[in-house]
Amino acid sequence: MTLTQSLLVIVALIATSAFFSLAEISLAASRRLRLRQMADEGDLRAERVMRIQEQPGHYFTVVQIGLNAVAILGGVVGEGSLSPYFQELFDLWLSPTASQTAAFLASFITIIAIFLIFADLFPKRLGMSNPERLAVRMVGPMQVLITAFKPLVWLFTVSTDLLFKLLRMPAERDEKITSADILAMTEAGARAGVLAQREQQVIANVFELDTRPVSSVMTSRDRIAWFLRDDAESVLRARIVAEPFSAYPVCDGDIDHVLGYVDAKDMFQRVLSGQPLSFDHGLTLHKALVIPDRLSLTEVLEQFQQAHEDFAIVVNEYSLVVGVITLNDVMSTVMGDLVGVQDEEQQIVKRDENSWLIDGVTPIQDVERALDLEELPHRDEYETLAGFLMVMLRRVPKRTDSVTWAGYTFEVMDVDSYRIDQVMVTRGKPAATADLVSEAGLSPAANP
Structure with missing residues (x-):
């Protein structure tokens, strides 16, 4: 050849x-x-x-x-x-x-x-x-x-x-598509420019609903604006002006005995038409949807759909009211920063490239996302930033207490009746910041 x-x-x-x-x-x-x-x-x-x-x-x-x-x-x-x-x-x-x-x-x-x-x-x-x-x-x-x-x-x-x-190995191709597969595809689409970054984040938030508990989004007990069944009209008017919300629980004696709720729209209509604001004179009292505090946000959406309601009372295993949640709260979680809010109303305020001012009741998922942290330690023991500080310090934090983790320092700035109002988070440990060992008595090995 x-x-x-x-x-x-x-x-x-x-x-x-x-x-x-x-x-x-x-x-x-x-x-x-x-x-x-x-x-x-x-x-x-x-x-x-x-x-x-x-x-x-x-x-x-x-x-x-x-x-x-x-x-x-x-x-x-x-x-x-x-x-x-x-x-x-x-x-x-x-x-x-x-x-x-x-x-x-x-x-x-x-x-x-x-x-x-x-x-x-x-x-x-x-x-x-x-x-x-x-x-x-x-x-x-x-x-x-x-x-x-x-x-x-x-x-x-x-x-x-x-x-x-x-x-004993599978011979056929597994065609099951998981939520992780879909999220990976959307992330790839965002990197390729097919999806906008915010659109990808909305999709990720939808899948996160199944893992986020209702307590991470609800309005906590100490922040609920509520009425007594026999409150005078002047009290109702003053409460609406001071704390404007879409709905208010109506209680008998204390907040743990909820009779129902009143819709703010009903109250506004009566005010505009000159009718008295009184439950004894025709102000509608709606039956309240009561849900346990262990539900996920996906389950909350199902409850809203089945009951045709958009407002619910959240109770714990002892039947004590721990918060309220609305359909708008859940949808705000899905939409994330697409929902326009003023800086003073935000739970996380970025001060500069290396510091954030965060409300103590901020859901820990939102904190991790804002700080670009994969997961904080002892993740299953708390749901908010305040809970993280309590678990790490092993006591109720006081002003100036601090925790350092993964290059971030979490310093308590304001405490109101044992409730952590504001936490300053800084990237990198400042020289003047007390070490976690001296604050909590933990081993240095616990804080990389």
């Missing part, structure tokens, strides 16, 4: 190997959601690709038969065609024995390099760029080859299936 003929054979083998590499990577990398979209648009080949993905054994068997056969032939042809020419070159400097060995190694390395670049790396990178489009083009020729090599395909497929059974 002449050099020209050998080179033509090598080119043909490289093209064949590239075809099988492209067929392999395009099927493996094809996204089922994209294939389903193509099928819905009328591309029948996409349906065939999805069926092969469900049972890819025959497909990959043909691919491996082709790749291995081409690799063997390529080695035989390449070594036999290139070695004589390399030997003639090396005979100028080396002994016959040494030049023969060097020629074999040179031809071997050359063939390996050519096949690696043109038959493996290039087609696989090409296949990864647009796998679905290439997969639908490859599926027809590959099905012809599956039929042509059916006896060999059957033999190798049965042998492989038997090996999977012996090892």
Whole structure:
């Protein structure tokens, strides 16, 4: 065989190997959601690709038969065609024995390099760029080859299936899509510019509803504005002016005996129409939806939907009122910073690049997100920033107490009747800040 003929054979083998590499990577990398979209648009080949993905054994068997056969032939042809020419070159400097060995190694390395670049790396990178489009083009020729090599395909497929059974390994592709998969896709879309960063954050917030407890969003007991059943109209008016909310619990004697709630819209309508603000004179008292404090926000949404309400009283296991929550509270959690609020109303105020002023009742998920922290220690023991400080200090914090963790210093700035109002968070530990060891008696090893 002449050099020209050998080179033509090598080119043909490289093209064949590239075809099988492209067929392999395009099927493996094809996204089922994209294939389903193509099928819905009328591309029948996409349906065939999805069926092969469900049972890819025959497909990959043909691919491996082709790749291995081409690799063997390529080695035989390449070594036999290139070695004589390399030997003639090396005979100028080396002994016959040494030049023969060097020629074999040179031809071997050359063939390996050519096949690696043109038959493996290039087609696989090409296949990864647009796998679905290439997969639908490859599926027809590959099905012809599956039929042509059916006896060999059957033999190798049965042998492989038997090996999977012996090892008790799943032989079928798992097509289950989890919330983590969806979040990973949205993050990739945000990085690629397909999704806006805020849109991606809204999607992440939706999935977070299932893990966030109602207590992380509700208005806590000490901040609830409520009425007594027999409050005078002047008291009701003064309370509305001082604490304007969309709804107010109405109680009998104390806050733990809730009779219902009054909608602020009903009160405004009566004021505008000149009617008296009194529960004894027609002011509507709505039945309150009561929910336990262990529900997730997803479950709260379900409760609102079933009861056709947007306001609920939150109670603990002792039937004591611990807070109230509205549909708007839940939706604000989903929308995040898309909901416009004034700085003074925000629970987290960024002062500069390295400091934040944070309300003590801020949900710990929001604190972690604002500070770009993956997870704070003892995460399952608290739900708010105040709870984090109590757990770390092992006592009720007082003003100037501080905790240092992961390069951040959390310093209590204001305490009102044992309730932590404001916490100053700074990146990096200031020299004047007391160490956690002296404040809480904990081991230095507990604070990286």
